[in-house]
Amino acid sequence: MTTRRKFPAGFLFGAATSSYQIEGAWNEDGKGENIWDTLTHSQPECIKDGENGDIACDSYHLYKQDVRMLKELGARFYRFSISWSRILPTGYTNEINKSGIEYYNNLIDELLSNNIEPMVTMFHWDLPQPLQNLGGWTNSVIADRFEDYAYVLFSHFGDKVKWWVTINEPTSIIMGYSMSIGMAPNVMTPDQGQYLVMHTILLAHARAYRLYDRNFREKQKGKISLAHSFNWFEPKTDSEEDRLSVERTLQMTTGWVLHPIFSSTGDYPPLMKNWLREKCKKEGYKTSHLPEFTAEEVELIKGSCDFLGINHYTTFFVKSGLSGFTLCKDAEITMVQDESFKTAASMWLQVIPSGLRKLLSWISKEYGKLPILITENGYSDHGEINDTDRIDYFNKYLNSLWEAINEDGCNVFGYTAWSLMDNFEWISGYTEKFGLYHVDFSDPERKRTQKRSVKFISQLFKTNEIPLQFTYYYDIMAAQ
Numbered sequence: 265m266t267t268r269r270k271f272p273a274g275f276l277f278g279a280a281t282s283s284y285q286i287e288g289a290w291n292e293d294g295k296g297e298n299i300w301d302t303l304t305h306s307q308p309e310c311i312k313d314g315e316n317g318d319i320a321c322d323s324y325h326l327y328k329q330d331v332r333m334l335k336e337l338g339a340r341f342y343r344f345s346i347s348w349s350r351i352l353p354t355g356y357t358n359e360i361n362k363s364g365i366e367y368y369n370n371l372i373d374e375l376l377s378n379n380i381e382p383m384v385t386m387f388h389w390d391l392p393q394p395l396q397n398l399g400g401w402t403n404s405v406i407a408d409r410f411e412d413y414a415y416v417l418f419s420h421f422g423d424k425v426k427w428w429v430t431i432n433e434p435t436s437i438i439m440g441y442s443m444s445i446g447m448a449p450n451v452m453t454p455d456q457g458q459y460l461v462m463h464t465i466l467l468a469h470a471r472a473y474r475l476y477d478r479n480f481r482e483k484q485k486g487k488i489s490l491a492h493s494f495n496w497f498e499p500k501t502d503s504e505e506d507r508l509s510v511e512r513t514l515q516m517t518t519g520w521v522l523h524p525i526f527s528s529t530g531d532y533p534p535l536m537k538n539w540l541r542e543k544c545k546k547e548g549y550k551t552s553h554l555p556e557f558t559a560e561e562v563e564l565i566k567g568s569c570d571f572l573g574i575n576h577y578t579t580f581f582v583k584s585g586l587s588g589f590t591l592c593k594d595a596e597i598t599m600v601q602d603e604s605f606k607t608a609a610s611m612w613l614q615v616i617p618s619g620l621r622k623l624l625s626w627i628s629k630e631y632g633k634l635p636i637l638i639t640e641n642g643y644s645d646h647g648e649i650n651d652t653d654r655i656d657y658f659n660k661y662l663n664s665l666w667e668a669i670n671e672d673g674c675n676v677f678g679y680t681a682w683s684l685m686d687n688f689e690w691i692s693g694y695t696e697k698f699g700l701y702h703v704d705f706s707d708p709e710r711k712r713t714q715k716r717s718v719k720f721i722s723q724l725f726k727t728n729e730i731p732l733q734f735t736y737y738y739d740i741m742a743a744q
């Protein structure tokens with residue numbers, strides 16, 4: 265299209281990373297061990313290239329270079345995560361690591377002196393190992409530990425940090441307790457395990473939110489959310505059973521997280537409660553795998569977000585029944601891909617931009633015009649400097665976002681590119697690259713180099729308008 269597509273005035277553009285993926289200094293200056301240190305050291309076979317985050321991008325020492333890159337991008341904010349075990353080496357607040365506090369204060373001050381807003385993710389998967397030894401997120405006591413950790417963060421950084429994301433991607437965290445794909449802590453719990461993990465995560469998130477309400481909000485005036493991984497789903501065929509499968513998948517992956525927080529009733533989605541009660545009974549279990557919230561817990565969680573953070577990458581096609589890959593076994597559905605769409609270096613990531621507009625409209629229909637921040641969106645390749653596929657991806661997804669805002673009236677107030685720079689991509693190690701900046705992991709200096717997509721993103725960030733000279737034609741989904 266040749267029409268100029270401008271985002272609303274004041275639209276917030278930024279870039280994101282996470283502590284374990286970029287910092288390195290895994291055991292430096294008093295940092296404690298976390299579950300990704302444990303996994304990559306004791307089970308390197310879980311990682312595609314056997315690699316780890318011991319050094320990663322070495323941002324613990326090179327954070328000033330990272331801020332320079334954000335400045336060059338014209339980023340309004342930087343979404344980074346704080347390593348729980350760098351602040352609290354044992355996970356408990358009996359020992360607060362001064363060097364950890366100092367590192368994040370230095371990073372925050374460097375950002376603020378460059379007019380870049382710090383946006384802090386409190387937990388991005390790197391749980392202190394001692395807390396995993398208690399059972400990790402399957403143990404509801406972690407909600408208490410998370411509230412204590414939140415108190416330390418609000419007290420030390422809340423005067424300068426006005427944007428908080430409590431927990432990154434609850435439905436990805438459960439993978440480490442329920443799927444044998446190698447995500448930390450890589451413990452296979454019985455089927456009930458993933459539901460205990462989500463139960464604790466929702467309580468932990470809400471406890472941090474209410475703590476902020478009670479002790480900090482009046483003085484610090486910040487905003488808090490969580491970041492939900494929301495990949496869209498399309499029915500594989502237009503059969504009734506495939507369309508029902510999509511609705512069931514949406515309720516049992518996204519409703520699982522958002523219904524307790526954003527629905528008028530709170531609590532888990534009725535469809536999910538009924539489906540699991542029937543399924544567990546049929547399979548001979550005494551009770552449903554889904555734990556129950558008390559009435560006060562329903563109230564504690566309901567409304568516990570000032571905005572909604574959405575991480576979106578791709579769309580899956582869903583058919584009923586279990587006949588292959590699925591991210592929601594209990595929904596009895598299978599997720600397939602359509603080879604007519606381009607696939608990134610990450611096999612799970614297909615370029616289907618219409619999915620972003622559709623999921624935003626689904627949220628509006630389900631929960632109303634919530635203020636939404638896209639907290640992650642990006643494309644992976646093998647580290648090419650001339651990353652035209654990444655530009656094509658951003659161009660298409662930003663057009664889809666623009667249409668959701670301007671044609672569907674969705675209340676999206678910002679967008680975060682994943683990621684500022686190439687980094688440790690979890691079980692894919694360094695074999696898949698999401699960065700706007702290339703990082704040379706064979707260079708002890710971890711040299712950062714601008715990729716071509718920086719030209720596209722920096723022009724977007726600075727003009728608030730989708731650059732036209734990069735325009736490619738939309739995929740067929742958007743045309744339908």
Ligand SMILES: O=S(=O)(O)CCCN1CCN(CCO[C@@H]2O[C@H](CO)[C@@H](O)[C@H](O)[C@H]2O)CC1
Pocket residue numbers: 282285432433436439445493575611612640682689690698
């Ligand atoms: O192939 S499978 O589907 O069986 C599992 C593969 C592992 N998935 C990949 C996608 N990730 C959600 C996105 O994960 C997010 O997106 C980024 C890119 O992945 C990460 O770097 C960020 O840390 C994370 O917030 C969850 C873990």
